[in-house]
Amino acid sequence: MNTSAHPSGAPDQIALSVVVPTFNEVRNVAEVVNKLSTALVGISWEVIFVDDASPDGTADAVRELARKDRRVRLISRHNRRGLSSAVVEGGLAAASDVVAVMDGDLQHDETILPKLYEKVASGEASIASASRFLAEEKPSGLSSETRVKISNTGIRLANRLFNLDLSDPLTGFFAFRRDVLLRALPNLSEIGFKILLDLIAASQPRPKVVEVPFMFRERLHGESKLDMGVLYEFFLFFIEKKISRFLPLPARFISFAMINCVGIFLHMIVFIFAERLFGASFATSQITATMVALTFNYSANNAITYNDRRLRGSDFYLGFVIFALLCSVGIFANIGVATMLHDQYTNVIDLAPAMAGALVTVVWNYVATQAFVWGR
Ligand code: GDD
Ligand code: MN
Numbered sequence: 001m002n003t004s005a006h007p008s009g010a011p012d013q014i015a016l017s018v019v020v021p022t023f024n025e026v027r028n029v030a031e032v033v034n035k036l037s038t039a040l041v042g043i044s045w046e047v048i049f050v051d052d053a054s055p056d057g058t059a060d061a062v063r064e065l066a067r068k069d070r071r072v073r074l075i076s077r078h079n080r081r082g083l084s085s086a087v088v089e090g091g092l093a094a095a096s097d098v099v100a101v102m103d104g105d106l107q108h109d110e111t112i113l114p115k116l117y118e119k120v121a122s123g124e125a126s127i128a129s130a131s132r133f134l135a136e137e138k139p140s141g142l143s144s145e146t147r148v149k150i151s152n153t154g155i156r157l158a159n160r161l162f163n164l165d166l167s168d169p170l171t172g173f174f175a176f177r178r179d180v181l182l183r184a185l186p187n188l189s190e191i192g193f194k195i196l197l198d199l200i201a202a203s204q205p206r207p208k209v210v211e212v213p214f215m216f217r218e219r220l221h222g223e224s225k226l227d228m229g230v231l232y233e234f235f236l237f238f239i240e241k242k243i244s245r246f247l248p249l250p251a252r253f254i255s256f257a258m259i260n261c262v263g264i265f266l267h268m269i270v271f272i273f274a275e276r277l278f279g280a281s282f283a284t285s286q287i288t289a290t291m292v293a294l295t296f297n298y299s300a301n302n303a304i305t306y307n308d309r310r311l312r313g314s315d316f317y318l319g320f321v322i323f324a325l326l327c328s329v330g331i332f333a334n335i336g337v338a339t340m341l342h343d344q345y346t347n348v349i350d351l352a353p354a355m356a357g358a359l360v361t362v363v364w365n366y367v368a369t370q371a372f373v374w375g376r
Pocket of ligand 2: 103105107219
């Protein structure tokens with residue numbers, strides 16, 4: 001019996017898997033498949049869409065395409081989020097030795113895919129990356145002034161910190177040998193920063209990278225999901241790669257603690273405003289300040305520290321309630337530890353027990369909320 005659906009009866013050897021991460025790209029996926037069909041004539045390929053439960057129904061649209069075209073595959077994720085981890089999952093599921101990553105919004109010029117593929121398949125390089133900044137024309141996809149600035153800062157930092165010389169180390173469009181990913185896997189960032197940089201930084205020895213110019217197009221439908229948060233993620237990535245070696249704390253904890261510090265600062269400002277400027281009572285001022293700090297801590301950690309597990313909609317509010325409850329336990333722990341130490345060592349200055357109490361609180365809050373707010 002012939003179990004293969006291939007007309008010749010022989011199963012297809014797939015030469016190139018194209019991984020396309022998607023979040024709310026329902027209007028673009030069909031066109032992506034069309035464009036790949038035209039661009040990849042002569043190469044046997046598959047496309048793996050990795051969707052993170054897009055509310056616009058992207059996954060259903062991909063399923064529909066896959067029914068008609070066996071080269072289309074879907075990974076539909078429900079508990080995870082994040083561009084970087086989506087690319088990793090797609091790459092691991094790939095059937096071929098050469099994998100390419102491309103955005104699902106048609107900003108990446110698919111016609112250079114054969115060139116990227118060729119560079120890797122021929123062994124000329126382990127990674128072939130498509131650079132937005134080698135083309136003669138200026139990239140039209142970098143619409144705003146801010147984006148250009150973020151981009152330039154990021155590129156300079158990346159090259160300096162990781163000792164690279166790439167015109168576009170933060171590009172999301174590149175091809176690589178699948179075993180590069182397999183070998184780098186244990187060292188990939190926990191934060192999930194720009195996957196190309198992450199892949200290079202996690203590879204020992206350094207893989208050979210060649211760059212191919214392309215023209216970064218404008219987005220037709222939908223909107224970009226990247227913003228200033230990227231720079232902060234970069235900062236965390238830096239901490240993880242360079243600082244954690246000397247100070248073995250998880251980057252997420254450092255982020256959590258830093259946001260807490262800003263929260264304390266905010267608390268003091270709100271308190272002073274309420275009490276001095278508006279003449280509120282001590283209790284009212286303290287409660288207002290606590291609420292503001294709590295809301296800030298929760299939202300900031302949700303958006304940044306746990307960017308990849310970000311809670312939205314009703315989950316966001318439920319998470320806030322649990323966060324507030326857990327943090328009140330933290331406050332009791334704080335007072336408890338501080339009083340105990342204070343009573344036991346009456347000769348020690350008060351600052352030390354107070355600091356110890358605060359430290360216990362941060363650690364408790366981090367561990368508890370990681371498990372019960374962002375770990376569900
Ligand atoms: N699965 C998944 N999960 N996909 C995501 C997520 C997510 O959390 N966030 C974004 N995507 C998908 C988008 O649907 C799109 O296909 C692709 O990832 C890029 O997202 P955009 O929001 O369009 O990013 P951009 O255009 O601002 O930046 C892109 O291009 C830059 C230049 O090439 C990204 O690829 C950057 O990494 C890249 O530097
Ligand atoms: Mn885009």
